[in-house]
Amino acid sequence: KNQVEQSPQSLIILEGKNCTLQCNYTVSPFSNLRWYKQDTGRGPVSLTIMTFSENTKSNGRYTATLDADTKQSSLHITASQLSDSASYICVVGHMLTFGGGTRLMVKP
Amino acid sequence: NAGVTQTPKFRVLKTGQSMTLLCAQDMNHEYMYWYRQDPGMGLRLIHYSVGEGTTAKGEVPDGYNVSRLKKQNFLLGLESAAPSQTSVYFCASSYPEPTNYEQYFGPGTRLTVT
Numbered sequence: 001k002n003q004v005e006q007s008p009q010s011l012i013i014l015e016g017k018n019c020t021l022q023c024n025y026t027v028s029p030f031s032n033l034r035w036y037k038q039d040t041g042r043g044p045v046s047l048t049i050m051t052f053s054e055n056t057k058s059n060g061r062y063t064a065t066l067d068a069d070t071k072q073s074s075l076h077i078t079a080s081q082l083s084d085s086a087s088y089i090c091v092v093g094h095m096l097t098f099g100g101g102t103r104l105m106v107k108p
Numbered sequence: 109n110a111g112v113t114q115t116p117k118f119r120v121l122k123t124g125q126s127m128t129l130l131c132a133q134d135m136n137h138e139y140m141y142w143y144r145q146d147p148g149m150g151l152r153l154i155h156y157s158v159g160e161g162t163t164a165k166g167e168v169p170d171g172y173n174v175s176r177l178k179k180q181n182f183l184l185g186l187e188s189a190a191p192s193q194t195s196v197y198f199c200a201s202s203y204p205e206p207t208n209y210e211q212y213f214g215p216g217t218r219l220t221v222t
Contacts, residue, residue, distance in 0.1 A: 004150065034211075043112070043198050043213030044151070089150065096211070098143075098150030 002027040004092050004099035012105045017080055021102045023073040023090030034091040035064050035075045038101070044089055047075070080106045110134055112214035114199050120220045121189045129184040129217050131199030139202045140182040141166075141211075142174060144195040151198060157182055189221045 004025045013019050025033070032051050036044035048057045048064040050073075056065050061078045077084055085106045090099040115130040131140065138159050143151040153166030157176040171193060173185045182201075186193060199214040 041216070043200070043215055045213070046210050049210070096141075096153065098152070100148060100150045 002093065002095070002097045004090055004097050006088075006090050006099040006102050008102060009100070010103040010105070012107060013080055015080060015082055015106050015108050018076065018078050019080060019104065021075045021077075021088050021090075021104070023075070023092075023099055025071050025073070025090070025092040025097070025099075027071075027093040027097050029094065030068065030071075030092065031094040032092075033064075033066055033073050034096075035062070035073075036089040036091060038087045038089055040086070047088075077104075082106050082108060112199055112201055112212050114197075114214040114217050116217060117215070118218045120222065121186075122222055123190060125189050126185070126187050127189065127219075128186075129197055129199075129219075131182045131184070131201075131214060132180055133182075133199075133201040133212070134180060135201060135203065135212065136179070137201035137203040137212075138179075140176065141200045141202075142172070142182065142184045143198045143200065144168065144193075145198060145216075146195050154184065154197075189219075191221045193219065194221045195219060 007022045034049045035047045038044040050057050050066045063076045066073045087101040087103045089101045112133045141156040142154040145151045152168045155174040157163045160179040163174045175183045197217045200211050202211040
């Protein structure tokens with residue numbers, strides 16, 4: 001069964017600090033991996049899309065990495081801001097299997 | 109360019125009632141999707157469409173029907189609502205298949221079935 005597991009489930013950090021969110025998947029076949037940001041009460045918004053051949057991709061302060069051999073991805077947020085408070089969702093594969101998300105709270 | 113819009117934003121139904129959720133996109137996207145999001149769970153695909161006049165079942169299609177009579181609209185119907193269908197429903201679209209293309213989401217519809 002295709003599965004996407006994210007950790008941690010929730011995370012609290014201080015403004016200005018860095019953090020890393022994890023995503024492990026067992027989706028097959030693999031076509032791409034996405035990270036979405038979902039603000040409370042809003043729909044998800046795409047941050048990055050990575051294909052099999054890419055192992056890192058950046059979007060401003062967000063950097064995603066992909067290890068297709070170990071089927072792991074991470075999302076690194078640098079110099080966090082209060083507006084980074086949201087859920088971050090990992091989505092894998094052609095049929096878009098969604099992880100449960102990591103809820104990040106950035107405190108001043 | 110409004111992107112993906114959903115109507116209504118909120119709705120409360122009684123068990124057994126029916127309703128239709130409307131999704132509209134103005135980006136000329138071929139693919140459209142309906143998801144539900146429950147607390148602590150990832151988004152789950154209900155139904156999707158790869159073009160006007162076509163629909164297909166997703167992961168959790170039971171209790172829902174869909175129609176794509178016009179390319180820009182994707183309707184989700186609940187014929188006889190049940191409390192288990194209390195959820196937040198998201199519509200999305202992409203052009204064409206989402207393998208390497210952006211998927212755009214609407215703002216969601218919060219449905220409560222009592």
